[in-house]
Amino acid sequence: MTLTIADLARALDARFWGWLHCRDGASEPADAGPNQIALATGPDYLPKLKPGGIALLAEGTDPEAYGQIAAVLVSRPRLAMAGLTRSFDPAKGPAAGIHPAAIIDPSAEIGEGAAIGPFVVIGEGVRIGRNARIHSHVSIGDFARIGDDALIHAGARIHHRVTIGARFILHSNAVIGGDGFSFVTPEKSGVEEIRDNLGERAEIREQRWVRIHSLGGVEIGDDVEIGTNACIDRGTIRATRIGRGTKLDNLVQVGHNCEIGEDCLLAGQAGVAGSTRVGNRVVLGGKVGVSDNIFIGDDVIAGGGTDIYTNVPAGRVILGSPAVKMQTHIEAQKNIRRLPRLYTQVAQLQETVKNLLDKG
Structure with a gap:
């Protein structure tokens, strides 16, 4: 160019x-x-x-x-x-129109100006907006809805009854709307026991896991971008939601029933466990882990590698495992580095006291 x-x-x-x-x-x-x-x-x-x-x-x-x-x-x-x-940017989309090797259910509605590449599979009742660009080997499940000007890269998977806004970008091999990781045991499980008793278990016994099916969908707002190999699970009953303008990096995992706010950034390998709510403009650095069933307030920033186990108030900057205020974590790390010198000083003081007692 x-x-x-x-x-x-x-x-x-x-x-x-x-x-x-x-x-x-x-x-x-x-x-x-x-x-x-x-x-x-x-x-x-x-x-x-x-x-x-x-x-x-x-x-x-x-x-x-x-x-x-x-x-x-x-x-x-x-x-x-x-x-x-x-x-x-030299990136090119598929040629305008529908490639003859694409498989599209007759009931699907394809918007004006869409370009659909070879080996794309589009299911029953799907609606795709105008000027969508869908690269090869993409699959879109039954009754999914995708807004105008979408760009979906090769090999991405959008499952059934997923609703997506305009100007959506989905990178290769990402999966939207796979089932959530939801299982239950006929009797109270070991996991439930240790949550109640903080590690104490009355007995260890055999248990089997029964699958809870995911009936909810995924709802994604306008101007969202989702990176390569990212996964967003569908909800169990209600939908998993991703707010307008939010960007997910490669290998990000969002669990079932989560609600991610608007204009958030989730960096590579961040994982948000099920039923957690994340506010607007939240930034999660690489490899941040977020526990289930908690709330992260608006404008929180979590540094890379942070593990978040409890609710976080709006505007806080956090770091570490478990997450604390960034300033607290930095001071704690300084103190850890001082420990060898402190041990040496304590040993010297003990020797001095011992000598004084021996002389006394």
Whole structure:
């Protein structure tokens, strides 16, 4: 793709300096070729710019001072990367229309302008909105509803009676609407006993698990994106819900009956156990684990690897296992690092006291 600096500036609502073509997309400054725009998104990147290059720079930076011959100047470079990468994205969808190798139930309704690739299977009563792009080997279960402008990548699975809003993006091999992990024992299980008695068990006996079927669906709002190999379980009776604008990374697991709010970010390998409610604008870092049947308030941020076992009030920043305030966790880690020195000091004090007693 060939774009001029002026083209990019218009796409980013930014100011440009110089007038050149970018033919080979974008690159980091140290690797940028002569026809690439170097993404100098922070001060650390500026010394790596090559003389005679083209750069994306923060407003107020002098391109000539860094030897550049053209630049796009933006107020927030990191945000500008969203528009710039969109301009250069070479990804292509399936050809317009329905591929002859697709299998579509006659009762399904396919919106105007949809593009459906080979080996896609669409079930009974499905409704798909306008301009949807559905890549090969996707399956969509009976009576699912998908809004306008959806982009569904190869191999994704959407189960029956799932409802999805507009501008949805689903990446390869993700599964929406699989059954929840719900089982019960005829008698009170060992798990129930230790929950009641905090680890004490009267006796250990054989038990068998009886499956609880999942009759609820999944409801997903507008502008949601779900990453590769992520899984969202359907509800047991009521629906599992994902709010508008929320983004799930690869390998995220959302259990049955969960309610995830609007504009949340769940990073890779985060897992939310069943029947938990998560507020709006919550950020869960990578490998965060959330226990079942708890509530996380609006605007909570959990650092990577945090384990959340109890309710979290709105606005709190947490870290650690079990989760505590980030400042508390950091101070505790400092104290742990001090323990060897403390042990040495205590041993010296014991030796001093012993010597004094021996002399007395």
